Amino acid sequence: xxxxxxxxxxxxxxxxxxxxxxxxxxxxxxxxxxxxxxxxxxxxxxxxxxxxxxxxxxxxxxxxxxxxxxxxxxxxxxxxxxxxxxxxxxxxxxxxxxxxxxxxxxxxxxxxxxxxxxxxxxxxxxxxxxxxxxxxxxxxxxxxxxxxxxxxxxxxxxxxxxxxxxxxxxxxxxxxxxxxxxxxxxxxxxxxxxxxxxxxxxxxxxxxxxxxxxxxxxxxxxxxxxxxxxxxxxxxxxxxxxxxxxxxxxxxxxxxxxxxxxxxxxxxxxxxxxxxxxxxxxxxxxxxxxxxxxxxxxxxxxxxxxxxxxxxxxxxxxxxxxxxxxxxxxxxxxxxxxxxxxxxxxxxxxxxxxxxxxxxxxxxxxxxxx
Ligand code: BGC
Numbered sequence: 560x561x562x563x564x565x566x567x568x569x570x571x572x573x574x575x576x577x578x579x580x581x582x583x584x585x586x587x588x589x590x591x592x593x594x595x596x597x598x599x600x601x602x603x604x605x606x607x608x609x610x611x612x613x614x615x616x617x618x619x620x621x622x623x624x625x626x627x628x629x630x631x632x633x634x635x636x637x638x639x640x641x642x643x644x645x646x647x648x649x650x651x652x653x654x655x656x657x658x659x660x661x662x663x664x665x666x667x668x669x670x671x672x673x674x675x676x677x678x679x680x681x682x683x684x685x686x687x688x689x690x691x692x693x694x695x696x697x698x699x700x701x702x703x704x705x706x707x708x709x710x711x712x713x714x715x716x717x718x719x720x721x722x723x724x725x726x727x728x729x730x731x732x733x734x735x736x737x738x739x740x741x742x743x744x745x746x747x748x749x750x751x752x753x754x755x756x757x758x759x760x761x762x763x764x765x766x767x768x769x770x771x772x773x774x775x776x777x778x779x780x781x782x783x784x785x786x787x788x789x790x791x792x793x794x795x796x797x798x799x800x801x802x803x804x805x806x807x808x809x810x811x812x813x814x815x816x817x818x819x820x821x822x823x824x825x826x827x828x829x830x831x832x833x834x835x836x837x838x839x840x841x842x843x844x845x846x847x848x849x850x851x852x853x854x855x856x857x858x859x860x861x862x863x864x865x866x867x868x869x870x871x872x873x874x875x876x877x878x879x880x881x882x883x884x885x886x887x888x889x890x891x892x893x894x895x896x897x898x899x900x901x902x903x904x905x906x907x908x909x910x911x912x913x914x915x916x917x918x919x920x921x922x923x924x925x926x927x928x929x
Contacts, residue, residue, distance in 0.1 A: 602881030603666040609875055610660030610668040610690075611641040614697075615649050617788040618819050619844045620864045621671065624695075627868040628669070635872055637879075640665065649673035649787075657681040661688050667875050669693045675700040675749040691878050694899065695871055698749040701895040707884060708892050708901040709871045711862040713750050717757020719908040720814060720839040723858040724758075725765065727837035727910070728812045735770045737811040739836075740800055742793055742824065743783040744816045749894075754816045754841075755780050762814070774804045785816075790823035797827035805833065812837040818847035821856050843909065848918065848927050851911055861907040861917050870902055 611628045613621050625641050632639035640660055644652040653673045658681050660668050668690050672678055679702035682692050686704040694708040728737045739762075744751030765771040766778070777783060777800075785793045793815070801810075810828070813836050815821040821840035828835055840847050841860040850856040874884040886900040893899075909917040918924035 603879055605636050605879060606638060607666040607879065608638045608640060608660075608663055610657070610663075610665035611639060611670075611695075612653050612656045612660065612668065613641070613643045613671045613695075614653070614673040615644050615646040615787075617646075618817055618842050620696075620842050620862065623864040624671070624868055627865060628872075631868055631872045632875070635876055637875070644673045646787075650677045654678065654681050657685060661685040661690060664688075665690050667691045667693060667878055669695045669871055669875070670699060671695045672697045672699050672749070674747040676747070678702070679704065693871060693874055696750070696867065698892055698894055698899065700749060703897055705894060705897075705899050707874060707886065708899045709867065709874060710750075710901065710903060711860075711867065711906045712903040713753040714757040714760075714891070716841060716860050716862070716906045717754040717759070717816075718761055719757075719860060719906060720754070720816070720841065720858070721758035721761030723839050723908055723910065724812045724814050724837060725761065725771075727839075727857040731837065732811065737771050738774045738808060739771055739812040739814065740775060740797075740810065741773060741778060741783045741814045742785060742796070742816060742820055743780050744820075745786055745788045746780075746784045748788065751784065751816065752780060755783070758814055758816075774808060774810065775800050785820055788817065788819065790819050793820040794823040794827045797824045798831070801827065801831045801833060805831075809834070810836045813839070815839050817841040818844040818856070818859055821859075822846060822850065825850070825855055843918070843921075843924060845923070845927065848909075848914065848924050851909065851914055852928060854911060858908055858910045861909050862904070863921070866904055870904065874902070 609632050613625055616622050629639055629641050642656040650673050657668060661684055668685050675698060678699050682699060682702050682704035685692060692705045694705050696710050698708055699705045743755040762771060766773060813824050815824055815838050818840040821838045824838055825835060835855060837857040839858045840856055843859050843861050847856050847859050851859060877884040886902050888901040888903050889898060892901050907917060915928045918928055
């Protein structure tokens, strides 16, 4: 992948070394990697049951995904069982849902993991019963049982966010140093560290050179994490950062990993009566697209859920027909015990400058940009 090589060169590492390193960077795991699918596809009857276990509805993309899976699987002739985890008992809910899908004889189970590290027992039981497991959007860790991963390129998402933060601040104020704060997602979601690492690959050199200063000094992912991806947790942390660090100091930018948290950060800053910093985001949520058009939130990421679901359903169709599904990455996603063959889609940065073109083909978002 291009970003891996670019990063390797930037870090002064040789390409081979950087390719090896990238596997564990996306996962936090360090196990010896094996790539490729675990078994040859055998095919199954066309009207089989397909299970889809999604996390709690922590952002609009998950809400959209549920409807798209229900309709798309039906149109493709499958029976489907689409479930969401509840917002407080997420892990137990999802474990029970996957077990129920297995009992009902699902041939493929698509999983958007609530907690990357808590599903190995259920996933392995499902495999034992003959199901193929596709990790959707979020990787499942520490199990051989996951066969495929379908997602937008999460590291690239982080890189785009980091670059947007720098660009946005430079547009507002020609010369640094710029003072920023960093937020990351929920630590039980494998994506959170990948987004953060991608962003830090862009920001760290600027922090090291003094062009960018993290006002609070909180640069460790443990300090920046937002439990459960919950808006109230981000808002609370922003409130306390403003009190502790920004009495007289100006905050120029905030790295926010998604739109829900971006809006919580903006609410906090407004509540404190401070000038709005440059704030990044992700997901193209309706309220954030409106905020970008209004000149408040600076950026978001377009990861069109329709394409991600379509790609996943294509994998299901291939498996049904006894074909090996297409993947385009067999290096990046080490889940701790194996490298999971992946199909990665390209994310797109969206700011006020390209908001009209970015959503021209999205019937829900296009009207908001006119
Ligand atoms: C998804 C993001 C989303 C976040 C919170 C992540 O795993 O990739 O798109 O914003 O979860 O729901």
